[in-house]
Amino acid sequence: MDFKAFEKLTCGLYIVSTAHEGQKAGCVVNTVTQVTATPAQVMVAIHKDNTTAQVLQQAGVFHVTVLTEEAPLPLIGRFGYRSSKEFDKFAEFETLLDSNGCPYTPVGAAAHFTCKLVQQCDVGTHILFIGAVEDAQLLSEEPPMSYSYYHTVKKGMTPPRASSYQPPEA
Numbered sequence: 387m388d389f390k391a392f393e394k395l396t397c398g399l400y401i402v403s404t405a406h407e408g409q410k411a412g413c414v415v416n417t418v419t420q421v422t423a424t425p426a427q428v429m430v431a432i433h434k435d436n437t438t439a440q441v442l443q444q445a446g447v448f449h450v451t452v453l454t455e456e457a458p459l460p461l462i463g464r465f466g467y468r469s470s471k472e473f474d475k476f477a478e479f480e481t482l483l484d485s486n487g488c489p490y491t492p493v494g495a496a497a498h499f500t501c502k503l504v505q506q507c508d509v510g511t512h513i514l515f516i517g518a519v520e521d522a523q524l525l526s527e528e529p530p531m532s533y534s535y536y537h538t539v540k541k542g543m544t545p546p547r548a549s550s551y552q553p554p555e556a
């Protein structure tokens with residue numbers, strides 16, 4: 387199998403966030419997809435060991451933020467490489483709450499979605515979370531960050547818990 391083929395699947399970069407009983411959690415993902423328009427539903431794949439997956443299952447609600455090409459790398463570093471168990475990832479960024487009480491930051495955001503969890507599917511290492519979109523807002527006309535832009539222009543890396551992670555060739 388040629389794993390380079392998977393690099394031809396286009397996708398963007400997002401932060402999925404949630405909160406339950408005072409525990410805030412959020413992580414960078416590249417796996418958000420709109421699955422239906424009527425009703426509006428989105429899907430995201432999150433690793434079972436990510437704190438975000440565990441808190442999301444308890445909360446039953448989540449927030450999706452679409453990152454722009456100008457999203458600061460420290461934001462991606464915090465949300466993409468650290469655990470929400472270690473510290474409050476939102477502490478250094480302007481943070482707002484959606485109507486379900488999920489935290490999100492408008493920093494480096496092109497658009498955002500307020501979602502209610504309606505289905506989940508265990509796919510092994512990850513869980514697919516399907517959310518009904520309760521609200522959606524455009525925040526910026528900046529181009530959204532594509533996964534390809536993140537790699538080629540921002541020179542960003544992908545950690546092991548990302549769905550698209552490939553170990554370095556021996």
Ligand SMILES: Cc1cc2nc3c(=O)[nH]c(=O)nc-3n(C[C@H](O)[C@H](O)[C@H](O)COP(=O)(O)O)c2cc1C
Pocket residue numbers: 399411412413414415416417431432433435436437438439462465466467468469470471512536542543544545547548549550
């Ligand atoms: C570019 C990029 C893409 C990522 N994509 C995913 C993804 O689709 N699903 C996932 O579970 N983790 C993904 N991650 C990894 C999580 O963001 C990372 O494991 C994070 O530290 C989890 O934080 P948490 O434990 O607070 O939830 C990605 C990270 C980066 C930098």
